[in-house]
Amino acid sequence: MDLFGNDIVQESIDFIQKSFGNETAFLGFSGGKDSIVTEHLFKMSGVKYELYYSFTGLDAPQVIRFIRKHYPHCNFLMPLRTFWKNLSTHVPPSNRLRWCCGYLKKMPGLKLPHKKRAMGIRAEESSKRSKYGRVNYFEKLDHTHYYPIFHWQEWELWEFIRKQNLSYPILYNQGFDRIGCVVCPYHSEPTGTLHHKYRKRWPKFFDRFEKGISDLFYKRQSQGKEMFYETPQQFLDAWYLNNSARWYAPSIQEKQTEKCLI
Ligand code: SF4
Numbered sequence: 480m481d482l483f484g485n486d487i488v489q490e491s492i493d494f495i496q497k498s499f500g501n502e503t504a505f506l507g508f509s510g511g512k513d514s515i516v517t518e519h520l521f522k523m524s525g526v527k528y529e530l531y532y533s534f535t536g537l538d539a540p541q542v543i544r545f546i547r548k549h550y551p552h553c554n555f556l557m558p559l560r561t562f563w564k565n566l567s568t569h570v571p572p573s574n575r576l577r578w579c580c581g582y583l584k585k586m587p588g589l590k591l592p593h594k595k596r597a598m599g600i601r602a603e604e605s606s607k608r609s610k611y612g613r614v615n616y617f618e619k620l621d622h623t624h625y626y627p628i629f630h631w632q633e634w635e636l637w638e639f640i641r642k643q644n645l646s647y648p649i650l651y652n653q654g655f656d657r658i659g660c661v662v663c664p665y666h667s668e669p670t671g672t673l674h675h676k677y678r679k680r681w682p683k684f685f686d687r688f689e690k691g692i693s694d695l696f697y698k699r700q701s702q703g704k705e706m707f708y709e710t711p712q713q714f715l716d717a718w719y720l721n722n723s724a725r726w727y728a729p730s731i732q733e734k735q736t737e738k739c740l741i
Pocket of ligand 1: 572580
């Protein structure tokens with residue numbers, strides 16, 4: 480029951496049953512609290528489903544171990560090119576050019592035949608997500624996405640996890656609210672605290688990212704490209720604080736953005 484006396488659990492189960500009926504659902508799984516709850520609701524609903532995890536290569540090892548242990552039936556979707564390979568030929572990921580989400584998270588699952596897909600997306604997560612609606616049809620792909628826990632609040636997830644005695648990654652007890660990619664442009668914010676926290680826990684990912692950025696910076700410079708900052712370190716310092724940090728000098732950057740947004 481939520482604060483208003485509505486049975487959100489039963490409502491979500493009804494939603495799953497009504498949306499999928501006898502069809503087998505593709506269920507996107509991240510190993511996080513939203514996914515854990517959504518998977519359990521599917522189990523309770525009796526609707527058939529297959530679990531899919533998109534491996535990015537930036538995943539926290541603790542989460543991978545958790546999934547392998549508690550969800551051995553989960554299928555791992557591997558990208559055609561790793562994040563590191565892509566980083567060597569692209570621009571650094573940013574909030575405007577989030578190529579990594581597309582390449583690593585979305586593309587590997589596109590060829591699977593499931594037309595109906597469920598995900599643990601919630602309106603509360605961001606104002607952008609709250610505008611999605613609970614069911615979305617993507618015409619180009621002919622896929623429909625369903626979000627069974629769209630209206631759930633975070634405390635309701637934890638209450639459900641506690642009541643159902645579900646396991647969850649230890650990272651939540653160690654101060655990590657989000658357990659997705661270790662190095663991510665979404666972690667950039669004006670104090671740099673979030674990146675600092677992740678770096679402290681997983682320094683090797685940051686070493687590799689910084690090496691990748693440095694190699695890419697000098698490669699582009701040797702190709703005659705005009706960079707916005709004078710050194711890769713200056714760029715990194717800016718990127719950690721702001722995921723829109725400039726990479727190329729303004730004129731090239733504008734063209735690159737246009738190319739990627741087309
Ligand atoms: S690093 Fe961030 S933006 Fe890139 S794939 Fe991971 S979650 Fe998406």
